[in-house]
Amino acid sequence: MRVYIPSTLRRLDDACRVGEFGPPPLTAYAVTPALREWYAQGDDEELEYAAMAQAARASVGLLAADPGTARRRLVVACEVGAVPPADGTVELGDARLELNVVVPWSTVAAVHMDAAEAVAVVGKAADLWDAAQNGDDDALFALDSCEGEDLMWYATQEIPDLLAAEGPRGGMNGLS
Template sequence: MRVYIPSTLPLLDAACHTGEFSPAPLTAYAVTPALREWYAEGDDEELEYAAMSQAARASVGLLAANPDAPRRRIVVACEVSAVPPPDGTVELGDARLELRVVVPWSAVASVHLDAAGAAEVVGKAAAAWDAALGGDEDAVFALDSCEGEDLLWYATQEIPDLLAAEGPRGGLKS
């Protein structure tokens, strides 16, 4: 199953160097039954995009929790064996699931990352995260503004070079 793990540059760097995303449980996003039911008319590509979009939004929450992380959303696409929760605790349209396993780096299919130019928009969204969760309309607008930024695609073999170019804290080298 293709899952999308929200991340940040420091978390991606750690996973690349340790060879795994951990500790379990990990929050990930995928085409769950709840998402499929919500987007009943969507094809597989649209459903995958919706799951990845939810992971990108969750990445903003990780950035809000780490003010030192560069303001770029990251979504890591992985192939893992995962089963969405069957107990009805997921809301209709929700792609979120919990992986109760460590995800090895070998499971990574690709990494999706904001261009450096998105840092201002993503930074405003991260600063507004808590207010957006509280329903503040301006904060929700700031969070929704991230959706206008495209995530760039990187193959797994490109990630070490990308991280090296970004510097030790994941920020652009001067």
């Protein structure tokens, strides 16, 4: 099953160096029964996109918690064998899962990351993350604005070059 792990350049660099994502529990997003029920008319590709979009939104929260890392949403797509069932508290449309295992680097299928041009939009959303979680309309608008930015796709063999070019801070000033 494909799962989407929200991340940052710093976290991706760490996972690449140690060969795994962890420690558990690890938040990931996937096509869950709750997502499938909410988006009943969606085909598999649309459902996967919806799960990835939720992971990208969660990535903004990780950026808010780590102001020193590049202001670019990052989602790691992984193929895992077993995904735990929802515990019954999942809301309709929710793609969120909690993985109680380490996810090996060998399961990485691709990385999705914002282009450098998205830094201002994503940075503003990260700065306003806490206010958005508290329902502030302007902050929610800033967070929703990130969805207008496309995530670029990187194959697994491109990840080392991406990390070398961007570094865990995302460039010389840590903001690009």
